[in-house]
Every structure is written in C-alpha cells, then in structure tokens.
Amino acid sequence: MITTTRTLLFVLAVPLLALPACTKPARANVGTIPEVDRRIDPCTDFDAFANAPWRTANPIPAQQSRWGRRAAERETNRRELQALLEELSRRESWPRGSIERLLSDHYASCMDESRIEDLGLAPIAPLLDEIDSIRSPADLQRGIRRLHALAVPVGFGLAGAMDTREPRRFIANVVPGGLGLSGRDAYLGEGPELVQVRDRYRERVAHLLALAGAPDAAAQESSRAILALETRLARATLDGKAAADAGATDHPTSFVQLEQMAPGIDWKAYYADAGMARGDLNVEQPGFLRQLDAELRETPLSVWKAYLRSRLLDSASPFLSRSFAEAADGAPRARRCVEWTESLFGDAVGRKYVERHFPPAAKAKVQEIVRALLTVLKDDVARLDWMRLETRKTALAKLEGYDAQVGYPDRWADYGAVKVHRDTFWANVAAGRKLAVAANRKRIGKPTERDLWQLPASSPDAYIDLQLNQIVLPAGFLRPPAFGLDRTDAENYGAIGAGVAHDLTHAIDVGGSELDLDGRPRPWWTETDRQEFQKRGRCVSEQFEGYSIEPGLHHKGSLVLGEAVGDLAGVRVAFLAFRKSLEGRPPPAREGLTPEQRFFVAFAQLRGDAVRPEAQRRMLETDPHPIPKFRIIGTLSNLLEFQQAFSCPAGAEMVRTAEKRCAVW
Numbered sequence: 001m002i003t004t005t006r007t008l009l010f011v012l013a014v015p016l017l018a019l020p021a022c023t024k025p026a027r028a029n030v031g032t033i034p035e036v037d038r039r040i041d042p043c044t045d046f047d048a049f050a051n052a053p054w055r056t057a058n059p060i061p062a063q064q065s066r067w068g069r070r071a072a073e074r075e076t077n078r079r080e081l082q083a084l085l086e087e088l089s090r091r092e093s094w095p096r097g098s099i100e101r102l103l104s105d106h107y108a109s110c111m112d113e114s115r116i117e118d119l120g121l122a123p124i125a126p127l128l129d130e131i132d133s134i135r136s137p138a139d140l141q142r143g144i145r146r147l148h149a150l151a152v153p154v155g156f157g158l159a160g161a162m163d164t165r166e167p168r169r170f171i172a173n174v175v176p177g178g179l180g181l182s183g184r185d186a187y188l189g190e191g192p193e194l195v196q197v198r199d200r201y202r203e204r205v206a207h208l209l210a211l212a213g214a215p216d217a218a219a220q221e222s223s224r225a226i227l228a229l230e231t232r233l234a235r236a237t238l239d240g241k242a243a244a245d246a247g248a249t250d251h252p253t254s255f256v257q258l259e260q261m262a263p264g265i266d267w268k269a270y271y272a273d274a275g276m277a278r279g280d281l282n283v284e285q286p287g288f289l290r291q292l293d294a295e296l297r298e299t300p301l302s303v304w305k306a307y308l309r310s311r312l313l314d315s316a317s318p319f320l321s322r323s324f325a326e327a328a329d330g331a332p333r334a335r336r337c338v339e340w341t342e343s344l345f346g347d348a349v350g351r352k353y354v355e356r357h358f359p360p361a362a363k364a365k366v367q368e369i370v371r372a373l374l375t376v377l378k379d380d381v382a383r384l385d386w387m388r389l390e391t392r393k394t395a396l397a398k399l400e401g402y403d404a405q406v407g408y409p410d411r412w413a414d415y416g417a418v419k420v421h422r423d424t425f426w427a428n429v430a431a432g433r434k435l436a437v438a439a440n441r442k443r444i445g446k447p448t449e450r451d452l453w454q455l456p457a458s459s460p461d462a463y464i465d466l467q468l469n470q471i472v473l474p475a476g477f478l479r480p481p482a483f484g485l486d487r488t489d490a491e492n493y494g495a496i497g498a499g500v501a502h503d504l505t506h507a508i509d510v511g512g513s514e515l516d517l518d519g520r521p522r523p524w525w526t527e528t529d530r531q532e533f534q535k536r537g538r539c540v541s542e543q544f545e546g547y548s549i550e551p552g553l554h555h556k557g558s559l560v561l562g563e564a565v566g567d568l569a570g571v572r573v574a575f576l577a578f579r580k581s582l583e584g585r586p587p588p589a590r591e592g593l594t595p596e597q598r599f600f601v602a603f604a605q606l607r608g609d610a611v612r613p614e615a616q617r618r619m620l621e622t623d624p625h626p627i628p629k630f631r632i633i634g635t636l637s638n639l640l641e642f643q644q645a646f647s648c649p650a651g652a653e654m655v656r657t658a659e660k661r662c663a664v665w
C-alpha cells in the first residue's frame, strides 16, 4: 500500500509543534518560578514535578486551548521580530538594494495606515481596469495569467513541486484553485450552518464588488452568479478525504496530454508567459480541470469578469484601506505587518533574525547534537535483533544520508530585483509575490533543491520531510525550551535532542518504511519486519489504552502508537548520546539536580503543555500525539535510565515493572 503522496507529504511537512497564534501573550515572570516542584515526588508524577510551578504562574490564556513554554516562547519570537522590524524601519537611509532597506521600507509601508487609507482602491485600479477591458476568451486567459503571476488564485493553480514519484526532480503540479470557500463540502453540504457560511460568503463578495464601484443590484446579481460558478467547479473537485489520498491525486501528465485534457486553456501561452519549461507534470484532479475547461467555454464572459474581480479584491483586500480589510482577524496592526513581511520576504527577515539571535556557535552546537544522536541511533539499529539484515542495511543507509538543516539555509533568496517603497504597500506586496511566483516557476524541470525551506529561518516552528529524508530546524525554533547556547548539554540533549531523535526514527519507522533511499514510494520492510514491529508496538499501544482523562475516556492505542514509540526511542537515544558526550566526566549537580535529572526535566518541560479538558477529548479522537502529560509519564516510566536518575523504588507510579517495560528501537 502506497501511503505517500504530495498531499500526505504536505501533511507531514506541517510544523511539528504548531500552535495557534495568540494576540495577548501571558507574560511569564520566569525569575520567580521554581524550576521544579519539590513538594511533588518525581517518582510519583514527573509531569507535575517538572511543570506544576510554571503552569501555576502561566494559566492557559482565555483564547487558547493549550499553553506551555513553547507557546509562550513563540510570543517572544514574534516580539523579537517586531522589535527588529521597528528598529530597521526607523531608519530611511539604508543603502538602496540592501535587505535592511527592503525590510525598512516594506514594514513602514504596512504600518502607514493613513497613507493606505488615503489610497483607497487606487493601488489595484489598474488591475481592475484590465479585467474590465476583457472582450474575448483570449483576453480572459490573459487576465488569468496576469493574476496568477501575482499569486491571485483564479480558476486553477499551477506551481512547481517535488515529483512524489521521483523526489529528486521538481515538476509543475496543477491543482484546483480560486474557490473562495474551503472545500467541496462548503459549497454542496447541507445543514443550516453551511447555508449560513455560503450566505455570508455571497454577501462578502457582493460587498467587495460594491466597494469597488458596482451598483448594489449589479453586485448582488454578480455575487449569485459567482457563487453558482464556484459551486459547479466545486462539484467537480474531490472531497477532503479523497483529495488527501495518494492514488486519487497522482496523475502524471505530459504537456500534450494537458492540452488535450483542457483544450480551452492556452497552455502554450501560459507556459511561454511564465517562462516555464514544458515537461512532465502532475494534474491532481483531472475532473476539475475538465469542468473548468467547460466553464471557460460556456459561462458568459461577464460572469467570468465579475469572478476575476471578486478574486482579486479578496486577495488584495487585507492590504487595502480599512473598508476592504475589515474581514481581517483583529490582530494588532504591527503583529500582522510582522507576519506579512516575514511571509513575503522570509529570507531577508530570516537573515536579520539570525544575525541577531543565532550565532554560528549555536548552529555548530545543534549540528554536533544531531551527529551524536545519529551515531547512537545507527549503533542501535545495527544491533536490532527483530529487523532482517537487509532491512537494517536500508535503515542504516537512510540514517547515513539523513539531512539535518540547522538554523538557516545554505543560500538566501536574492531580493535585489524587488522594488519597494515606503508609501506603496500593495505594490510592495505585489512585487514580493511576483518574485516568489517567478522563483518557483524557474525551478520547474530542474533537480529538487534540498535547501529550499518551507519555513523562514525566523520561524518558531520546525518540520520533517520524509521524502527528502530531512529535518528543518529554523533558528526561530532553536531557542528555549528546545535549545539554548547558554544551557547545559543535559538540557539541550533532553529537549531538542529527544525531539530530533524522535523525528529521526520516523525516517525508518512505519512511515519511513514506505519510501526508499531517494524518497520514492517503494516499501522496503518485509511482512516479517512489519509483524515484528507491531508485536513490540503492542506493548506501547496497550500502555496508552490505560491512560484516561475521565472514566471510560482513554487514548486509542493504535492512534498514538507511532508517536509514542517515537518518543520512547527519542528520549532513550538522546539520553545515551548525552551520556556519551560526557566522556566519563559528569559535570557536578546544580541547584540540587544532577545532569541526568536535568536531562529528564528538560524533556518534560519541552513537552509539558497544559491542555483544556475539551481539547483533551478532541485529542483522544484525532491527534496521533498523546496528551502531553501522558507523553511524559508514559515515555519515562518505560525507561530504566529514568528510574536510576531519580532512584525511584520498584513499584513507584513512574516505574513500570521489568515485564511491562516497552522497548521497540
């Protein structure tokens, strides 16, 4: 069974520790919080021992469903970026062409709300005029191409992406695009809630069209026609489940086949305009493309023009005056300007962030930790008795070739060609988008670039890419509680070490076993390997079935198995690597904690989010990660190393008996 796809890859590439953004951060008064709660016996409840003081001092903010040190540090990361951009923007005399000038001018243009207000609709008036002047199907196509170059989603989307069958190459991938509501169900589903969603959407479209000058009645009529067009297109899309299925979206297509699939689209002109090489591509949903082709022939030009207007207005509205931007999320302006600047000019923001917050010594230290983890894990795998020799060889080769990208990419994007000014916010956004679209298109038909990150270096998140056999750890993520240059090795190995080691096991566990050394979907485990893995995993899934949040509500062992096994291996591997790094010269205890104890405390504090009961119930149903408390207790109670570090007696809550102890890797 092939379980890897472009879509699945996307799922795997989501941030490892993603948390919703928060606008009112709880400010931790770190200085007064004791490191651990000494009234609690670590052998009874290690989660409370390591996390109770912080949780008491930092209750979950009202608008959040979970909260912990990582979430609080995200806020610090955002504040640092804001301070950086504010500082840069105060000076106007940075040299032309420098990234300082780019960031200074762009951030200032975003913050200049009175200028944005004065300009009103003017910044996009030329684009609206172009849409107005559409008189023929050929003009319409030109309009679509023009909007695509500015990353305005209309009709379909075409972007360069890794070929999931041959990850070493980068090809064009065609997807459904330009639907204002998310997903098929939003257009076709029944029930009062969805009807309301559609009504509100139609109202919003009518409102935007009216703001842009359409008489009210015409705006209403257009909004109905637009919703009808989008509904017909939505009917031809796959539902969420099918769209996430490998087989359903894997349609290798030649350029000639693409022309046959949707002859109404002038693909030659599209490719020529975009400067793209015509080669093999993938069409995720051919059915959608055929329907779009039919609509381009059958739907009146006037409806298409209104649709293009509405998509442009929707895409540009956050960057226009207040009456357009009203649907925005209510976050403070500075916060949004930070996010927008980072998402448009990520490498410029990342460079400045790294200059200030991530010295070369930090990169070297994390690389050293990753190397130490790989050495221990390879050693472990080489001696694994349940895996066949051949399988072990592939696992070792995967670890040998593992690519850990630390802090910042080897190359930074070049923004030299982007023209940005302090008083033209939308034009700056458009220039940034244009550059990003062009850069992506230029890569089509070329080998995949491994150092092309999906997150900026300033990001507080990290991700793994199973197909590229890669982990990406941005500088913005490599900060306490995950990592700190001024922290002890015990803390760094216990936090980032255990986290990275966990992710390394994904390269060779059930998920990684579907992908060969080059990331192609070719399983390399035999049925015997799988059965042996499952046999050992059963211990872990039964253990987690035993953890409940209220009577009758417990973890589904099969759902959390993969992550729980990853944690178990991660902590053990990191601990062994830490021990090795001491080279027999253990540092002295500090503030009453031995280095070994500090290692486990660091692990528990990185993972120790408090989660609201409703959110815990949701996690039991859908989250492959165990609830933080059980991630900590469940993992550590399996480890003899933990028992020894805290001299826990046999029979303590945090000690599973020898016959119950689980071990997979």
Ligand SMILES: [Zn+2]
Binding pocket: 502, 503, 506, 562, 563, 566
């Ligand atoms: Zn994991």
